[in-house]
Amino acid sequence: MDEYLLKVAGVERKLPIVRIADNIKIASFVILGDTELVEAAAQELKERIPDADYFITAEAKGIPLVYELSRLCGKKRYFVARKSIKPYMSDPFATEVYSITTQRKQLLCIEKEESDLIKGKRILIVDDVISTGESSRALEALVTRAGGTVVGKAAILAEGKDAVKRDDIIYLGELPLFPIESSDAIQ
Numbered sequence: 001m002d003e004y005l006l007k008v009a010g011v012e013r014k015l016p017i018v019r020i021a022d023n024i025k026i027a028s029f030v031i032l033g034d035t036e037l038v039e040a041a042a043q044e045l046k047e048r049i050p051d052a053d054y055f056i057t058a059e060a061k062g063i064p065l066v067y068e069l070s071r072l073c074g075k076k077r078y079f080v081a082r083k084s085i086k087p088y089m090s091d092p093f094a095t096e097v098y099s100i101t102t103q104r105k106q107l108l109c110i111e112k113e114e115s116d117l118i119k120g121k122r123i124l125i126v127d128d129v130i131s132t133g134e135s136s137r138a139l140e141a142l143v144t145r146a147g148g149t150v151v152g153k154a155a156i157l158a159e160g161k162d163a164v165k166r167d168d169i170i171y172l173g174e175l176p177l178f179p180i181e182s183s184d185a186i187q
């Protein structure tokens, strides 16, 4: 299997290059279970993020990062938007999302009690990777609808030429996208 050598936050990882659609491959970046990478990235992001009252991510791969960043910043609470309404949610508050890897419409939802906490607060969006930007846009819509103000969007990696040229996101490293015809990066 082809691999991409990622160097970020002083850590190196060999990422498998996998096909996710007819015309595109990605270098699969999965931070779940990777304590070393999450801790190193959170430490670097901490120095670059604006002041915020709370951090929010979307499940699942953003969760260890938002936890570690919250812990480093001394925050006792963070938010995780779920991608389905769970039976134990008493009063869900939802919006829709479509990410590069998911390729279908999904919900993003938090509890109404969480949206009440977000109201009037400065919120930082945190994710492992920003690619099409759809996930972070959906999180922004959720926060805005809840009455919060998004003060920034931070990720470990920006993926693809559109993401890396954005000046409204904070990120530590870049990840190319790969056309299906060859393993050359398209950026």
Ligand SMILES: O=P(O)(O)OC[C@H]1O[C@H](OP(=O)(O)OP(=O)(O)O)[C@H](O)[C@@H]1O
Binding pocket: 058, 059, 060, 061, 062, 098, 099, 100, 101, 102, 127, 128, 129, 130, 131, 132, 133, 134, 135, 136
């Ligand atoms: O900028 P985008 O194109 O929206 O892509 C980025 C999103 O895609 C990934 O999540 P994924 O959909 O793979 O879900 P998962 O974390 O639940 O596996 C990643 O964790 C980001 O949340």
Ligand SMILES: Nc1ncnc2[nH]cnc12
Binding pocket: 026, 027, 028, 029, 030, 099, 100, 101, 129, 130, 131, 159, 175
């Ligand atoms: N390169 C990547 N690996 C895993 N999930 C992703 N979501 C968006 N880009 C991704």
